[in-house]
Each structure stands twice: as structure tokens, then as C-alpha cells.
Amino acid sequence: MELRQLEYFVAVAEEQNFTRAAERVHISQSGVSAQIRRLERELGAELFDRSARSVTLTVAGKAALEHARAALAAVEAVGQAVGEVTHLIRGRLTVGMVIGCTLTPLFDALAAFHEAHPGVQITLLEDSSDRLVEGVRSGAVDLALIGAATATPDGLEALTIISERLVAAVPAGHPLAKRRRVTLRDVIAYPIVCMPPGTGLRAVFDRACAAQGLQPAIALQASAADAIADLAARGLGVAVLSNSMAGSYRDRLAVRTVDDVETPALLALIWKSAHHPSVRELLVHSRRAFTESDPNQP
Numbered sequence: 398m399e400l401r402q403l404e405y406f407v408a409v410a411e412e413q414n415f416t417r418a419a420e421r422v423h424i425s426q427s428g429v430s431a432q433i434r435r436l437e438r439e440l441g442a443e444l445f446d447r448s449a450r451s452v453t454l455t456v457a458g459k460a461a462l463e464h465a466r467a468a469l470a471a472v473e474a475v476g477q478a479v480g481e482v483t484h485l486i487r488g489r490l491t492v493g494m495v496i497g498c499t500l501t502p503l504f505d506a507l508a509a510f511h512e513a514h515p516g517v518q519i520t521l522l523e524d525s526s527d528r529l530v531e532g533v534r535s536g537a538v539d540l541a542l543i544g545a546a547t548a549t550p551d552g553l554e555a556l557t558i559i560s561e562r563l564v565a566a567v568p569a570g571h572p573l574a575k576r577r578r579v580t581l582r583d584v585i586a587y588p589i590v591c592m593p594p595g596t597g598l599r600a601v602f603d604r605a606c607a608a609q610g611l612q613p614a615i616a617l618q619a620s621a622a623d624a625i626a627d628l629a630a631r632g633l634g635v636a637v638l639s640n641s642m643a644g645s646y647r648d649r650l651a652v653r654t655v656d657d658v659e660t661p662a663l664l665a666l667i668w669k670s671a672h673h674p675s676v677r678e679l680l681v682h683s684r685r686a687f688t689e690s691d692p693n694q695p
Contacts, residue, residue: 400472402436403465405429406444410462413451489518490675493529493541495596496620498664500558503542506686510679517675525595533669539676540668544597546604546660550667556680558687559641559664563601566629566636566643566650573635574651581605581655588616590625590634598662602637605658626650 408418409429419426437443444458454462490510494503507519524532530550532538542558549555565584567573573583585606592599606613616634619625626646629636636643636650639662643652666683668676 398436398439399432400469402432403468405432406436406458407462407465407469409433409445409452410454410458413453415452488516488675489520490679491520491522491537491539492679493532493538493543494521494523495526495529495542495544495664496523498542498544498622500542500664502558502686502689503683505689506679506683509682509686513682514675514678525593526597526600527595530667533667536669539673540666540679542664542666544592544600545663545665546597546600547663549665553667553669555668556666556684557663558666559639560661561639561641562661563598563605563655563658564638564640564643564652565655566626566638566646566652568630568632568649569651571632571635571651573653576653578656579653580657581609581611584635584637584655585611585613588634589613589637590617590619590628591615591637592625593618593620596620597664598637598639598642601658601660601662605655605660609657 405418405422408421409415412418412421415426415429419429422429433444440457440461442457443455444461446453446455492507507521511517511519522538526543526545529538529541529543530553533541533553534550543550545555565573565579571587573579573587576583591602594600594603602613617625617628619628622638622642622645625636625638626643626649628634630646630649640652640654643650646652666680668680670676
């Protein structure tokens with residue numbers, strides 16, 4: 398039994414005419430008739446009643462029709478699945494990452510994706526969170542890791558990776574280091590070293606200050622947590638970071654949670670549509686990589 402025989406069988410059953418069926422499948426009427434006869438011999442039963450001007454199904458033909466349609470549908474589904482994989486193999490994927498943020502699980506996800514789909518050309522670019530959001534909205538960026546002050550930017554899908562409180566980090570001899578608790582007003586009493594505008598961390602900090610009517614003195618700005626920590630360690634200002642960012646510097650900086658800023662700073666993967674096969678596949682690898690790096694991730 399061959400798939401083309403099932404295709405011809407379904408065509409004749411639906412057209413109720415060998416001539417129209419032959420036109421539909423683009424072969425001669427004799428070719429259709431010969432393949433149907435061969436199929437009937439293999440099955441050991443006649444599928445059509447040819448005694449009238451209109452070709453009708455026999456009892457055996459009626460029993461076979463839905464199974465033939467299902468078989469052809471299954472073959473079409475296989476073709477679609479292979480087509481998606483082929484698209485991935487030949488595709489391109491542009492991934493954005495907020496400046497100064499190095500997350501090993503993201504690189505693990507990219508490596509796993511590349512191993513599974515080595516033909517995909519991956520472009521990785523760094524930019525501010527605001528510009529990455531616009532890049533995803535415009536379609537210039539397929540998926541991006543951003544810092545954010547809200548869970549999901551308007552019009553996009555998002556997967557929150559990290560949700561953390563703001564902290565202040567200062568050298569051991571700094572007055573804030575002697576306090577167990579600090580407030581935002583305590584922090585902005587000193588020069589601030591923080592991320593630049595356009596980053597999620599800065600958005601959380603600026604909104605918190607605006608909500609309390611405070612005007613911080615931004616002494617220095619840097620896009621990398623290492624630079625912010627180094628500047629704070631040299632006494633040039635109070636570093637404003639997230640808890641995980643500050644964790645690497647606890648050997649030289651005292652870290653205090655800003656008690657009255659409850660809005661978390663977020664790191665999130667954002668995308669416009671998961672219908673694109675490459676985006677969908679990278680999301681699968683990303684969820685796995687971030688979950689494995691943190692068992693508490695959902």
C-alpha cells in the first residue's frame with residue numbers, strides 16, 4: 398500500500414468521478430484507475446461501486462475512507478514539523494542582553510540551542526533595556542534579557558528570571574555600614590553610584606525616589622556592576638544595586654537592603670511572539686537553563 402494510492406482513493410471518493418479525481422491529482426484517468434485497482438487487490442475488497450454513472454463507495458470503501466484521510470493528515474503533519482526544523486536550521490536569531498549583565502544560564506541556553514540547531518546564525522547584542530524593548534517591538538530583536546521595573550512591557554510577552562530588592566553597598570567604614578536597617582532617605586543623603594537611565598535597576602530607583610519626593614545626587618553612573626562596586630569601594634558614593642549583583646562584592650562592601658523600597662528590580666526575558674520556531678526553541682532551552690541554575694525557579 399502506497400500513500401499515493403490513498404491520495405487517489407480519497408480524491409475519487411470525494412469527487413465521485415474518476416475523471417475529476419485524475420484532474421485533481423494531476424495524472425491520467427487510467428493511472429488513477431490502475432492504482433485504485435491495485436489498492437483493492439491488496440485490501441482484498443472493492444472500494445467503489447462502478448455500476449452507475451456516479452462512482453460511490455462500497456461498505457468496505459466507507460470503512461477505509463476516514464483511515465485513509467487520517468493517514469494523509471499524519472503525513473502532512475510530519476511535513477509541517479520537518480518544515481519548522483528546516484526553518485530553524487536555515488534561520489537567524491537576534492538575541493539582546495542588557496549592558497553589564499552577565500548571566501551564565503543565558504549563555505548555557507544559547508549553547509544548548511546552538512548544539513541542537515547548529516545552522517542558526519545567532520547574533521548577540523548589548524544595549525540598554527529601553528532600547529532592547531523597542532528592538533523587540535519593532536522585530537529587530539527576536540528575544541532579549543532586560544532589566545525592568547514592571548513584569549511585562551506593554552505588547553510583549555515576558556518570563557521573569559530574577560526579582561530582587563534594591564540594596565545599598567558601601568565600604569566597611571561608611572556610616573551606613575554601621576546600621577542594620579537603611580531607608581531610601583538614608584541612602585540618598587550621600588552621593589549615589591548607579592546604573593544609567595534606560596536600565597531596569599535605575600528605573601526602580603528613580604521611581605522610588607519620585608514616589609517619596611526625594612532628589613538623589615547621582616555622582617557617577619556605570620553600566621557594569623563591577624564598575625559600580627569598584628567606585629563605591631573607593632569611597633566615591635553609595636552603590637545602588639540588586640541583591641544578587643551585590644553578592645559578589647560582600648568581601649569588600651557592606652550590603653544593606655533598602656527597607657522602604659519594596660518594588661523589586663526584575664530581570665526578564667521578553668519576546669513579541671513565540672510562533673517563530675527559533676524563539677520558541679530558545680525559550681525552551683532558557684527555561685531549562687534558568688531552572689537548573691536555581692531550583693526555586695518555577
